[in-house]
Amino acid sequence: MLSDREYIITAYEQEYPRESFVSRENLTMYCVKKDDPTDSIYVFFPDTPKVGVTQIKKYVDIMKDRQANRAIIVVQQNITPFAKQALAEFSQEKKITLEQFNEAELLVNITHHQLVPKHILLTKEEKLELLTRYKMKESQLPRIQTNDPVARYYGLSRGHVVKIVRPSETAGRYITYRLCV
Incomplete structure (x- = not known):
């Protein structure tokens, strides 16, 4: 997912060896964007099945230390309602983006499915x-929701526009654009 979002990740991070998988906390990653080194992202893997507010605050403090503005939290189960509220508050107050994915959502790369067309984020x-x-x-562009699985995968936020390239029987390929709302 990070390489699709154009972050620099090492081959070691892409293919973690099983013997190094002692604790989920050891899997924490920090990456920067290829074309913008100021745009960085953290990926956190909490050890506990249920993630609470204290863990999220700990992650935000880590992000502040490295001046990261985006993070992905990969949880084993759903997070607590207070933690969901904290995610929204940190996103509004601190101008950081905290995304939450369940492990099960990331087992399969949905962008490799034959029915999902190629999505390209426009600058x-x-x-x-x-x-x-x-x-x-x-406002005249067709829309895509921020909670759409492909929009979540690419980390789209309000105002982003994606170019969607679909195969077409008559034209060879069909290009359309969508505004994230």
């Missing part, structure tokens, strides 16, 4: 060029 410049080329407003 701000490409988005502006698209809107000016077609003389349209952002």
